[in-house]
Amino acid sequence: MTSYSKEVLGDLAAGKLPWPQTRRIMSAYKDDDRFFKMVAVYQDRVAWKDSILLPVSDHLFICQSGDERITRCECGHSFGDYRKNWKLKAAINVRNTEEALREIYPNSDLPDAEWMEIREFICPQCGTLHEVEAAAPGYPIVHDFEPDLEGFYREWLGKPLQQT
Amino acid sequence: MLDKPASALRLRERLLDSERLMEETGCYDGITELTLRNQDPLKFETLHTKLRAYCVSAREMARRISASPGVREVGEMVVAIYTPEGDAIALSNGIMVHVHTMSRFIKWMIKNGYEDNPRIREGDIFANNDAFIGTVQVPDVMDVVPIFHEGTLVGWAGAVCHELEAGGITPGGDVCLAQERFTEGLFVCAEKIGENDEIRRDYVIRCERNLRMPIYWVLDEKAKVASCIDMRESVKQLISEIGLDYWMKVSKEFIEEGRRAQLARTRQLTVPGIYRGHTFYGHVTAGKPGFQLLGDPDWLYNIPIEMEITTDGKITMDFEGTQPWGYHSMNCTPAGMDGGMFVTLTQHMNFEGLVNDGAWMATELKLPHGTWTNPDNEMVATATSWALLLPAYGVFQRLLSRSFIARGFVEEAFVGQVNSPMIEMGGESQYGTPFGMAHFECAAAGSGALAIKDGLDTAYVGWNPESDMGNIEVWEQSMPMVYIGRSIVPNSGGAGKYRGGCSFVSTWLINKTSHLRIHTSEHSSRVFDNGGMCGGYPAPTCQKHRAVRNSDIHELAAKGEPLAHAPGIDPHVSDYERNIGGDHVVVEGPYITAPHKSGDIFSHSYNGGGGYGDVLERDPIKTAWDVENGFLTRQAAEQVFGIVLKDDEDGYPIADIDATVERRAAMRKERLAKAVPVVDWIAKERGRVEKADFAPEVKKMYASAIKLSPRFTSEFSEFWNVDARSIFMPGAKP
Numbered sequence: 001m002t003s004y005s006k007e008v009l010g011d012l013a014a015g016k017l018p019w020p021q022t023r024r025i026m027s028a029y030k031d032d033d034r035f036f037k038m039v040a041v042y043q044d045r046v047a048w049k050d051s052i053l054l055p056v057s058d059h060l061f062i063c064q065s066g067d068e069r070i071t072r073c074e075c076g077h078s079f080g081d082y083r084k085n086w087k088l089k090a091a092i093n094v095r096n097t098e099e100a101l102r103e104i105y106p107n108s109d110l111p112d113a114e115w116m117e118i119r120e121f122i123c124p125q126c127g128t129l130h131e132v133e134a135a136a137p138g139y140p141i142v143h144d145f146e147p148d149l150e151g152f153y154r155e156w157l158g159k160p161l162q163q164t
Numbered sequence: 165m166l167d168k169p170a171s172a173l174r175l176r177e178r179l180l181d182s183e184r185l186m187e188e189t190g191c192y193d194g195i196t197e198l199t200l201r202n203q204d205p206l207k208f209e210t211l212h213t214k215l216r217a218y219c220v221s222a223r224e225m226a227r228r229i230s231a232s233p234g235v236r237e238v239g240e241m242v243v244a245i246y247t248p249e250g251d252a253i254a255l256s257n258g259i260m261v262h263v264h265t266m267s268r269f270i271k272w273m274i275k276n277g278y279e280d281n282p283r284i285r286e287g288d289i290f291a292n293n294d295a296f297i298g299t300v301q302v303p304d305v306m307d308v309v310p311i312f313h314e315g316t317l318v319g320w321a322g323a324v325c326h327e328l329e330a331g332g333i334t335p336g337g338d339v340c341l342a343q344e345r346f347t348e349g350l351f352v353c354a355e356k357i358g359e360n361d362e363i364r365r366d367y368v369i370r371c372e373r374n375l376r377m378p379i380y381w382v383l384d385e386k387a388k389v390a391s392c393i394d395m396r397e398s399v400k401q402l403i404s405e406i407g408l409d410y411w412m413k414v415s416k417e418f419i420e421e422g423r424r425a426q427l428a429r430t431r432q433l434t435v436p437g438i439y440r441g442h443t444f445y446g447h448v449t450a451g452k453p454g455f456q457l458l459g460d461p462d463w464l465y466n467i468p469i470e471m472e473i474t475t476d477g478k479i480t481m482d483f484e485g486t487q488p489w490g491y492h493s494m495n496c497t498p499a500g501m502d503g504g505m506f507v508t509l510t511q512h513m514n515f516e517g518l519v520n521d522g523a524w525m526a527t528e529l530k531l532p533h534g535t536w537t538n539p540d541n542e543m544v545a546t547a548t549s550w551a552l553l554l555p556a557y558g559v560f561q562r563l564l565s566r567s568f569i570a571r572g573f574v575e576e577a578f579v580g581q582v583n584s585p586m587i588e589m590g591g592e593s594q595y596g597t598p599f600g601m602a603h604f605e606c607a608a609a610g611s612g613a614l615a616i617k618d619g620l621d622t623a624y625v626g627w628n629p630e631s632d633m634g635n636i637e638v639w640e641q642s643m644p645m646v647y648i649g650r651s652i653v654p655n656s657g658g659a660g661k662y663r664g665g666c667s668f669v670s671t672w673l674i675n676k677t678s679h680l681r682i683h684t685s686e687h688s689s690r691v692f693d694n695g696g697m698c699g700g701y702p703a704p705t706c707q708k709h710r711a712v713r714n715s716d717i718h719e720l721a722a723k724g725e726p727l728a729h730a731p732g733i734d735p736h737v738s739d740y741e742r743n744i745g746g747d748h749v750v751v752e753g754p755y756i757t758a759p760h761k762s763g764d765i766f767s768h769s770y771n772g773g774g775g776y777g778d779v780l781e782r783d784p785i786k787t788a789w790d791v792e793n794g795f796l797t798r799q800a801a802e803q804v805f806g807i808v809l810k811d812d813e814d815g816y817p818i819a820d821i822d823a824t825v826e827r828r829a830a831m832r833k834e835r836l837a838k839a840v841p842v843v844d845w846i847a848k849e850r851g852r853v854e855k856a857d858f859a860p861e862v863k864k865m866y867a868s869a870i871k872l873s874p875r876f877t878s879e880f881s882e883f884w885n886v887d888a889r890s891i892f893m894p895g896a897k898p
Contacts, residue, residue: 013574015616015662022616026575029516030432038572054435054570058615058661058698058777088846091839104798107655107733108704112690114859115446115464118701122839127832129699129778134692136444136464136862138853141842141882145438145566149477156431 004029009034010041035157048076053161054152054160056145060086069149075126086141087131091124096137169586174306175274175317176282192251192420192525195353200414200420206585208245209224211406212418212854215254218398219243223256223323226391232328232380233605233642235387237634240326243391245268245399246316252416252521259304259628261507261822262324264524266306268298268409268499272564273354276675282356286312289358290369293330294351295546300500302348302547303327303337303602307357311396313403318411321395322343323388328602329377329590332547333454335600336588337548340685340754341454343373348547350374350381357385361393376590376600391671415828422514422522428479430526433576441563442468443555445583446491446690446861448753455756458491464691464861465536466869467556468876471563473561480503481560482530487868489539493685496549501537502815504557504626507614511629512564544803551686554583554626554651556613558774561626562697569615569698577613577776579619579664581626582694584771585687585706591759593674608633609767610657610665613700619657619665619773620793635670644677645766648717649729652793653707653769655800656896660700660775661782667770669730669738671719682766684709684755700775706733706789707769709755710738715746715765731767732798740765752804755843780828784819793816805833846884856891867892 004012004025011017012025028068031037039052042061046052050072051064054125059074062082071079079086095101096117101110104118112155133142154160185194201208204828223243227236234240244256250270255263269292278284292306293300308322330349332339342348349373357367365386371385371539372378403411452463465487472480490494506524514523531538536552561580568576590600608631611624636647649671657664674680692702694847708730720727720743732739741748744765751757760766785808790796791809801807856863869876870888880888889896 009572012616017616019617022575026336027515030247030573031391032432049832055572056566056570058569059883080178087840088842090842091836092845093835093839094845104171104659104804105655105704106624106803107735107797109689109735111692111705112446112859115862115894116444116691118692120835120839123201124836124839124841127836129835131699132696132701134441134444134695134702136466136691136865138849139442139466140880141846142442143442144568145437145439147435147570148473148475149437150437151436155475157437164470 002029003033004031004037006037006040009037009146013041046074048072048106054147056147057130060130062147062149072128073123073128075123075128077123077125082149083146087121087141087143090121090130093120093122094118095120116142175248175279177279179271179274180617181432192423193416193523195416195420196830198417200410200417200419203719208414208417211414214402215245218395219245219254219256222391222394225394226323226387229387229390230325230384231383232325233634233638234328234602235325235384237638238604238605238607238632239628239630240604240713241324243321243323243395244726245335245395245420246320246417248319248323249276250274250320251419253319253418255634257630259324259326260510261300261503261627262304262306264299264506264521265298265304265499266308266322266324267521268502268838269306269354270308271323272297276354276518279479283315284310286310287360287795288356289363290354291352291357291385292354294353295497295499295549297354297403298499298541299498300503300546300553301338301549302332302351303330305352305384307392309389309392309396311399313400313408314770316408317400318403318408319415321392321399323391325384325388325772327384328380328604329375329600331375333378334588334683335590336602337404338550338586338588338602338685340493340588341347341756342545342547343456343458343491344545345543348493348545356608357641358389361389361575363389376598378435380745419517419522422518424522425527426509426513426515426523426526430477430479433513433571433573434473434564435570437471439471439563439566439620440469442466442746443558443559443693443695444691445552445555445693447494447688447690447692451755452756460864463490465552465553467559467879468569469556469563471560474569478526478528480528480530483535483537484530484532485869485873486532486535486537487865488534488872489536489541489544493545494549494551495539495544495546496553497546498529498531498538500546500549500553504553505529507592508560512542512578533874546684550627550687551583554581557581557626558694561612562588562695565697572675574615576742579697579700579774579776580615580772581624583686583688583724584625584701584772585684585768587682587684587768589643589680589682591679591681592644592677598667603639603643605633605670606638606770607631609770610667610703611658612694613660613662613664613776615698615776615791616662618662621652621666622668624665635753644675644680645672646675647671648673648727648765651730653772653875654733654794654797656769656772658694658696658701658773658775659779659804660696661777662700663782664696664703664773664775665698667772669767669769671729671765671767674760674762676762678761680760681802682755682760684768689752694774696774697776698809699778701779702774703772709751710740710767711749711751711760712740712744712746712765713749714761715744716763717744717765718763720744721892731769740767761790780832782807784821784824788817788819796853802827803851850884850886853892854886863892
């Protein structure tokens, strides 16, 4: 049975594991105890006490906060109920002019700002850029991920979540 | 010759029976128990390994027969072994997208009465390149041969090569000017092209009379038939060793095992739930010669994808809300969509165990009728369907990757494959002969980033995991152009904590010809179609084409003056314009112009992949290395990533860590100062939506999506709290 230490998984998640070791992990049979170990890695990384239930992005986690399950930034900022789109409670910077696009693409040809804009979804507390959407103007903001959290814990992990 | 089926039932009845059993039991062919695997797992695994070895060996042998650099150099070929009903049991490496499209081709023949006419006999060779029967595009020509054992049909061997010339309205295979089926090139529609293991002479003559470069197609046919015969004989030998009954059972258990393995891998690697994403494609043809005004010349497509993973491990992809098919070459058929799904799954999830059609059976595609994914008109062109397939399946890879991240398997998360434009050409070769060719160096774009490292530079395309750009010298043998540059495009990967893989740009001097037609396809310039993830930016959009007609390069070379070997990093003035005299041309979108001649210069950039994570977290030391080696510019390092560089004593860039920390803190503050709450932005933007204050192409896109999709309409209306129909389709009946 393949298994890795929390330290190895921590380095893997941080992109610090040497490539030959990373390559071996990629090629090997997957480790069945990965999920909870990785959650423990993330739990050590954050300063807050709420239990992480699911990582959903590089610095976003669904966690148990009292009776609520919320999406929280690594810095601690809460984006509210995990079933709602966290982006709606983020800060946004939209690049829809040549000048604004040129800041990110200084040496390339640019798309037509009339056809396409870049939307940066930012944590209002720490300023982390959590997600970038490239969309036509007027396109609704995407709700990227609605996990079946209850089903995942109950049927795949065999550890049903406590009722809230 | 014999054409007796393996059971009392005819093939068609067996196929329908197999489908019924799958429907009733949920298991392939009604196999609810893997009896043979349980009896002797070692024998079971060994046999499948043998079948895979037959496939790999047959493909390698066949590549040596081909004359095409696409097949020989770049590996644009795949072979597979099928059940009598046409389900893939084992396959080779290569363009695996076609393993399932061939399956559709075999099933199509069975369902269309081929047992009676033209009959299926030992030694027959059937070919197809009709996407509505089972392929992706015209140049993907597939051959299959039935495998008989002592008079009983026991399977099929199949092979596909991507042809470099298909005889369409424009030379090459990805025929960018095709707006209907009738201009795509030479169609072979599930045709018996040979008997007794010999390709018919009249078929070869048809190829020779209808193609610009028949040597590629015809020798590829011979390569494919050779590989099929090789696999067929190996399977027959195997059956003589293990017995027919065992073969008939084990070949199907392999597929059911593959199906179960896919479900198990989904449960192991992902998290159940609903995942969403989108991408776009912008087509620009207004004013270009040759395009018929059958539809709007410029258009914008949205490609929204909703992926559901259920707790039983099934993955469903739904394209509801996307655009209708059109009079362009980028439509796709369900076969092509299946193929995209299959090749993506094989790379992302099927990295162990039995890889076959079972994986595909554990998934479902929802392809709305009438859209580009499932046209309700079989006259449409699909010659460049990759233009939409690639960005679409790039989204699929990002959706899967989010599930891997959620499950903790960060090393599997990958921002995905990219759409990258392709060059095709024809006219008079450097030898003074007619020629036509697709230039397949495009099979080595930049990949999307991973969640733990940068993407692959100039080394990945989604359709062929063995991506390869081919050697310059080989391409130069095949076309009247010589390379004067092939180099990394700085900043061509999307920015992020981990940047997307960079692409490359080639520059050619047209040589020894008075008539060279160059065309490009899959060229989406007005939008980003290769997105980023988790804060990473999309890769730059397609770069414009730059050419110099009547250049003075020979005079410059004679004087020993410096030349330009790449466009450079100034988006406003290229190095060609700075260093080379002549008539400079900058073209956006597909390159459709008058023929070139000796002395002209042409350049073409490929695309990089999207980035992953927040740019302000990128490693400064790695960035200094990137700048030193031409993957990033100094300007981008400081302006985009907030990394301040200084020079070491030898003049090489090194990171100034203290200055970088300071600059990044300032950038983070500036970021927050510029940003507004999303709710405020929505409230303001809503006014623009109500007025439909958008470019005509954007408005048209919304109107088309609303017309086709009640779900898109309701989601759009709900999000903006507007009546989408009344805004974008005023006067339309409800």
